[in-house]
Amino acid sequence: MKPIYHVLCATLLCVAAQSHAAETSFTDLPTAQWPQISAINDAPFQQEQFAGNGFLLEYKKKLYAVTAKHIFILIKSDKISSIDIGDDLLSQWTMHPNGDKKNVITLGRLRNADPTEAIDFNIVEKDWLFFDVAKNNSRLRPLHLRETSLQPGEKVFIAGCPYLSAKGCKQNVYAGIFVTTSGPNILLDMGPYDGPPHRFTGLSGAPVIDTHGNVVGIVSTEKPNPNGNGTLYAPASVEYAISTLEKIH
Numbered sequence: 001m002k003p004i005y006h007v008l009c010a011t012l013l014c015v016a017a018q019s020h021a022a023e024t025s026f027t028d029l030p031t032a033q034w035p036q037i038s039a040i041n042d043a044p045f046q047q048e049q050f051a052g053n054g055f056l057l058e059y060k061k062k063l064y065a066v067t068a069k070h071i072f073i074l075i076k077s078d079k080i081s082s083i084d085i086g087d088d089l090l091s092q093w094t095m096h097p098n099g100d101k102k103n104v105i106t107l108g109r110l111r112n113a114d115p116t117e118a119i120d121f122n123i124v125e126k127d128w129l130f131f132d133v134a135k136n137n138s139r140l141r142p143l144h145l146r147e148t149s150l151q152p153g154e155k156v157f158i159a160g161c162p163y164l165s166a167k168g169c170k171q172n173v174y175a176g177i178f179v180t181t182s183g184p185n186i187l188l189d190m191g192p193y194d195g196p197p198h199r200f201t202g203l204s205g206a207p208v209i210d211t212h213g214n215v216v217g218i219v220s221t222e223k224p225n226p227n228g229n230g231t232l233y234a235p236a237s238v239e240y241a242i243s244t245l246e247k248i249h
Helices: 002-023 069-074 121-126 239-248
Strands: 039-042 053-059 062-067 094-096 105-110 114-118 129-136 155-160 172-182 185-189 207-209 215-224 231-237
Touching: 053 129, 053 215, 062 105, 069 121, 069 129, 114 121, 121 239, 129 239, 155 215, 172 231, 185 215, 231 239
Parallel strands: none
Antiparallel strands: 039 053, 039 094, 053 062, 062 129, 094 105, 105 129, 155 172, 155 207, 172 185, 185 231, 207 215, 215 231
16 A cells, blocks of 8 residues: 555645646746846837837737737828738838847738728727737747736736837836726726836837736726726726637637
């Protein structure tokens, strides 16, 4: 009986060790040691140093390049009046870590293009763009969607580069607390801050992740605080993302 007992104990210890390892995440590390998970949009229509942020998302073993749909506001013209994009412009649009053009993601087809969807403020209601990845020469770690609801008080992180610190930013990380949902958005309390109110401008399209490194939203807009005290950060939730990706698959 002893050999069987020892084998059983060893097996249980192994399972316990694997379970513990599965619970660890890069978010447990100091933010300076996180893998690169965010990139900037390097596109011909950019009006600032870059056109918002983006990231890689793996869904059902398929890799997508993701950013915010309201970036189309920068593209809007007589020729581009809907959520669609021609091959000529798309061929010039890449993603890469800020300041590192050697690690480049070349975008492929826009999977949720919609020639009937006008470019106006309503696009923030479904503020996700999904591109095929034509070529990936980057070291960005692909992320995965979380499909369970956030709980009030749960800690989240935003990773990306705002315009305010674009010069030296590689990947800033901002911690926040989930407050509640509001329509297609999750509302986050990003804490007190006495600096410029536009500190997050340029983060559009950056991933919002939970403490396990799973995507719970994408940086989109702001909304009034339900308690009437100011505004809260309002990333787009994953609801539209999941329904859209399910249609693609």
